Amino acid sequence: MGLICHFLLSLLILGYAQTIYMMPQQKGEEKYHKRSERATPYPVPGEDMAFWRQNAQNTLQYQLQITNKVQQAKNIIFFLGDGMSISTVTAARFHKGYQTGNYEHETLVWEEFPHVALSKPYTTNGQVADSASSATAYLCGVKANTYTVGVDSNVLEGNCSAQLNTAYHTPSIAQWFQDAGLSTGVVTNARITHATPAGAYAHAANRDWEDDSDIFYGGEDPTICDDIAEQLIYGETGKNFKVILGGGRRHFIDGNIIDVEEGRGGYRLDGKDLITEWINGKATEGVSASYVWNRDDFLAVDTANTEYLLGLFAFSHMDYVLERDPAMDPTLPEMTRVAIEMLKKDTKGYFLLVEGGRIDHASHSNVARKALSETLELDEAVQMALSLTDPNDTLILVTADHAHSLTVNGYPDRQSDILGLGDVSDVDGLPLTTILYGNGPGYQCTPTGRPDPSLSDLEDINYKQQAAVPFDSSHHTGEEVGIWVTGPHSHLFTGVYEQNYIPHALAYAACVGDGLSFCSTK
Numbered sequence: 001m002g003l004i005c006h007f008l009l010s011l012l013i014l015g016y017a018q019t020i021y022m023m024p025q026q027k028g029e030e031k032y033h034k035r036s037e038r039a040t041p042y043p044v045p046g047e048d049m050a051f052w053r054q055n056a057q058n059t060l061q062y063q064l065q066i067t068n069k070v071q072q073a074k075n076i077i078f079f080l081g082d083g084m085s086i087s088t089v090t091a092a093r094f095h096k097g098y099q100t101g102n103y104e105h106e107t108l109v110w111e112e113f114p115h116v117a118l119s120k121p122y123t124t125n126g127q128v129a130d131s132a133s134s135a136t137a138y139l140c141g142v143k144a145n146t147y148t149v150g151v152d153s154n155v156l157e158g159n160c161s162a163q164l165n166t167a168y169h170t171p172s173i174a175q176w177f178q179d180a181g182l183s184t185g186v187v188t189n190a191r192i193t194h195a196t197p198a199g200a201y202a203h204a205a206n207r208d209w210e211d212d213s214d215i216f217y218g219g220e221d222p223t224i225c226d227d228i229a230e231q232l233i234y235g236e237t238g239k240n241f242k243v244i245l246g247g248g249r250r251h252f253i254d255g256n257i258i259d260v261e262e263g264r265g266g267y268r269l270d271g272k273d274l275i276t277e278w279i280n281g282k283a284t285e286g287v288s289a290s291y292v293w294n295r296d297d298f299l300a301v302d303t304a305n306t307e308y309l310l311g312l313f314a315f316s317h318m319d320y321v322l323e324r325d326p327a328m329d330p331t332l333p334e335m336t337r338v339a340i341e342m343l344k345k346d347t348k349g350y351f352l353l354v355e356g357g358r359i360d361h362a363s364h365s366n367v368a369r370k371a372l373s374e375t376l377e378l379d380e381a382v383q384m385a386l387s388l389t390d391p392n393d394t395l396i397l398v399t400a401d402h403a404h405s406l407t408v409n410g411y412p413d414r415q416s417d418i419l420g421l422g423d424v425s426d427v428d429g430l431p432l433t434t435i436l437y438g439n440g441p442g443y444q445c446t447p448t449g450r451p452d453p454s455l456s457d458l459e460d461i462n463y464k465q466q467a468a469v470p471f472d473s474s475h476h477t478g479e480e481v482g483i484w485v486t487g488p489h490s491h492l493f494t495g496v497y498e499q500n501y502i503p504h505a506l507a508y509a510a511c512v513g514d515g516l517s518f519c520s521t522k
């Protein structure tokens with residue numbers, strides 16, 4: 001057998017996975033649309049004409065039977081995937097399908113919701129949002145300056161005296177529910193004082209003012225401006241939450257108080273133990289309240305006989321799903337279940353915010369495997385909520401605050417591992433991982449070029465996908481994010497909206513707040 005035949009035979013044997021290393025194109029123009037040359041991949045068996053026609057007809061039938069639920073939304077469950085860009089949702093779906101064997105036909109739970117819209121996250125002073133200003137938009141209905149939370153654009157980042165002016169405070173939809181005499185709760189796997197949950201209860205000129213030391217070291221006076229932890233315990237909205245679950249104990253206790261798990265003091269300078277103050281405060285009010293800090297105690301809470309529940313499960317953020325100690329920390333679906341059990345005792349209705357907060361942190365580190373597993377944890381939490389609620393009285397919304405530069409690059413074959421290798425560069429001859437980032441700590445270029453990712457352990461839970469520009473922490477990106485909605489009045493979400501439209505439409509459906517209300521028009 002000649003050399004050429006041998007070459008062709010090995011191509012056949014290796015099949016579509018084989019990629020031919022190309023010389024760089026001579027004509028620059030051609031590079032932009034030429035797929036690197038390789039054996040044609042085989043289609044997935046069964047995906048012929050009849051399959052796709054039937055698939056579309058089934059979808060059409062489903063679409064035709066969707067009717068608008070023109071009725072009051074008694075309950076609202078708001079799921080927020082922090083940094084969960086559209087591309088993150090796509091990649092998480094591929095990742096889930098790779099695990100279940102459904103591959104590209106897999107869906108995330110919210111992708112089967114009847115109504116979908118897009119949200120424009122730019123802020124009053126920036127094209128690319130941070131989580132605090134966007135929380136102000138999607139929870140309080142007002143766009144704000146980047147890095148501020150629960151205040152309008154009169155308050156510039158870090159201006160304590162402007163924070164004091166209550167005319168600039170933007171009450172959240174949680175407050176609107178409370179004003180209507182309904183129950184509220186907030187759940188996150190990030191610190192409970194972090195930007196997203198803070199949007200539900202705090203008014204701060206700087207999202208980093210999670211405790212008094214942050215204000216002090218920031219050059220402001222913490223006896224004048226309340227920090228975010230203090231606002232959670234004593235603030236107008238925070239003190240009335242029936243359920244508070246998340247991480248971040250360090251912001252509630254003084255440096256002289258040793259944390260139960262961490263074995264060192266908290267971050268506060270004012271001597272306070274806000275956890276004990278919360279427990280004592282509820283006792284003084286004569287209401288039944290529980291504080292828990294580990295999974296066993298949490299799962300043992302008698303929700304039927306507990307009016308108020310505070311769970312703080314970590315010194316800082318709760319651990320990533322892939323690093324979690326299952327004996328110590330509850331999952332996001334478990335926290336969602338318990339929160340709903342607590343809140344649904346209020347037969348008049350409730351508002352619950354659930355954040356998948358660590359999708360964002362993983363992408364800031366350019367670790368896509370963690371970003372996708374965190375997204376799938378949110379998927380399970382949404383499934384939990386669906387299984388515990390009545391679609392006729394509960395509106396469930398899933399959205400993100402802003403995007404990340406996680407990209408899904410061409411041209412992986414069908415049923416590929418989305419966290420694996422994709423194409424081969426026709427310039428440097430090296431493969432790329434299908435997922436890459438725009439910037440961040442995944443930057444690996446050296447004077448001799450970029451390293452070959454096939455030499456790295458891509459299964460490592462801390463593998464960083466390559467990024468184009470170095471940063472310690474990657475940037476958010478500015479494109480639209482999705483809004484997926486089911487339940488009463490989900491049809492109010494079918495367009496491209498300013499992000500601050502979201503709580504106005506929810507308030508209309510739930511008949512709370514002081515804007516238009518379904519109940520005053522019916």
Ligand SMILES: *[C@@H]1O[C@H](CO)[C@@H](O)[C@H](O)[C@H]1NC(C)=O
Nearest residue numbers: 154156159160161162163165
């Ligand atoms: C801070 O806010 C106060 C009160 O709104 C305002 O008078 C002052 O000019 C602001 N300072 C800066 C530096 O913007």
Ligand SMILES: *[C@@H]1O[C@H](CO)[C@@H](O)[C@H](O)[C@H]1NC(C)=O
Nearest residue numbers: 067069071389390391392393
């Ligand atoms: C929801 O309401 C519709 C129309 O009133 C009814 O047909 C359906 O059975 C209800 N679904 C549930 C789960 O109660």
Ligand SMILES: [Zn+2]
Nearest residue numbers: 083131360364
């Ligand atoms: Zn972020």
